[in-house]
Amino acid sequence: MAYSDIVLKQLIALVPRYEFDALAKVHHAGQKFRSYNRWSQFLVLLIGQMSGRKSLRDITDNLKAQGQRLYHLGMKKTCKATLARVNAEQPATLYQALFTRLLSRCQLVAPKHKFSFQGKLYLLDATVINLCLSVFPWAEFRQKKGAIKLHMGLDADGFIPAFMDMTSGKVHEINWAKTLKLPKGSFVCFDRGFTDYAWYNDLTINSIFFVTRLKSNADVEYLLKRAGRKSPGITNDQSIRLKGVKEPLRLVAYTDAETGVEYRFVTNAHHLKAKEIAAIYKERWQIELFFKWIKQNLKIKTFLGTSSNAALTQVWVALCVYLLVAYLNFKAKLGSSMQQILRVLQLNLFTKRNLIELFKPTVAQRTVSPQILLWENL
Structure with missing residues (x-):
């Protein structure tokens, strides 16, 4: 042997x-x-x-x-x-720095995402890890509670973490998202917690496409509906204008056949099929699974030291x-x-x-x- x-x-x-x-x-x-x-x-x-x-x-x-x-x-x-x-x-x-080196090597061998476009797809989210405020006084969250927040961007090529930052629980995820330097032509998918119309403007100006869900209380002006046959499950596909957003956006409504729940997505990707827009948002579930995996299998919920470093x-x-x-x-x-x-x-x-x-x-x-x-x- x-x-x-x-x-x-x-x-x-x-x-x-x-x-x-x-x-x-x-x-x-x-x-x-x-x-x-x-x-x-x-x-x-x-x-x-x-x-x-x-x-x-x-x-x-x-x-x-x-x-x-x-x-x-x-x-x-x-x-x-x-x-x-x-x-x-x-x-x-x-x-x-070591993580960045390993990431570049993983990306060379990671399988490509399943969508029709060639650019990267990043899935953004954050998770809160509760801590004892008296032991971790730097991790301020609420009056008598401590917590840290892990902000994460998952690369859909292989579902590997591409961006990460750790802050106190008070820091909102949109503040972190605005600091990201995303490549032109890439897609970014996130939930309604990242809603910020000024950021939508910045993404569009920098040729970055986004897919997210539309808030129920959004101030929407409905424009022309898009021509053509709709794929199964797609109930609406039209241009809209959001108050505070300069360029017209696109609304895609999708109804789940099993639950009957309607999901309304907003995006600046006017060139993709409506069904693919819905599939991109569905892919966001992978970052939820990633958080669940690292919490169950790696040691990030309890810490070996009390300092932030x-x-x-x-x-x-x-x-x-x-x-x-x-x-x-x-x-x-x-x-x-x-x-x-x-x-x-x-x-x-x-x-x-x-x-x-x-x-x-x-x-x-x-x-x-x-x-x-x-x-x-x-």
């Missing part, structure tokens, strides 16, 4: 050590480390995410049992106090873990759900098994190691 490294070492091959160290040098605060490094911090937090550990002590105590495996990963010994200090003091921007570090590392698993799924074409892949990895992180044959045990032994093929052309 061919020799294989431990599964974790094969997985993190997507993060070359020299690239990571170059980023760590840029995103460093204070004096140089004497006996520790950011690579060890990254691997400790990654292992904690993938193995579902609940506290700093839980992580460090379990790592002690791995012995020489940690040495071969290039890790330093990590104690609870050191990890807590580094999480609190060293900038989380390192993992934001420690919390942000943990969230960025969690998203990096998601991209690593997604890349493995895209590149190896495993045909399994993200949850199934993560569960298998959790049980085999420190076992010496070939990464691909771990998911496809019937694959015959090859003269060239499959993990080399998996990470080629990075």
Whole structure:
């Protein structure tokens, strides 16, 4: 049988050590480390995410049992106090930069979205994570409650996170959305919580298309109906004008055949079929599923530190873990759900098994190691 490294070492091959160290040098605060490094911090937090550990002590105590495996990963010994200090003091921007690197590699192998247009489709939403205000005083939300809000933009190519920001629960998602630099010709889909007519104007001026639902109390001026036969379920398709929006928009009304509920969508995409407009908004459900997945499978609802930097570090590392698993799924074409892949990895992180044959045990032994093929052309 061919020799294989431990599964974790094969997985993190997507993060070359020299690239990571170059980023760590840029995103460093204070004096140089004497006996520790950011690579060890990254691997400790990654292992904690993938193995579902609940506290700093839980992580460090379990790592002690791995012995020489940690040495071969290039890790330093990590104690609870050191990890807590580094999480609190060293900038989380390192993992934001690492996330950007991993995202660009995932996008190269991610499957294209199913719609007729060539541009990107981004799905926007936000989720609130409740916290204890006395423990996290920076996370102001309500008078006696604390919370953070994760603002997320999901790339419909493979449903991978493309944009993220963490704020206190008070910050409205539209304030975050206005800061996004979306490429021209792309589509963005969001719910009624992002309603802002000035932003609609900006998107249209910058050649960015949007699809959202129309609020029931919107001040609408109805213009000409669009000619042509309507697809099943489409009950209305006409031009409209919203008070405060310079250019005419398009209203598409769709009635669900099973529930009989009518949905009214507003968009500036006049060139697409009405049925595709409705299908784009339906795709927005994927970001709800994404939030549900990361809350159930990764550690973002409870935090290993109480500072905003420690919390942000943990969230960025969690998203990096998601991209690593997604890349493995895209590149190896495993045909399994993200949850199934993560569960298998959790049980085999420190076992010496070939990464691909771990998911496809019937694959015959090859003269060239499959993990080399998996990470080629990075």
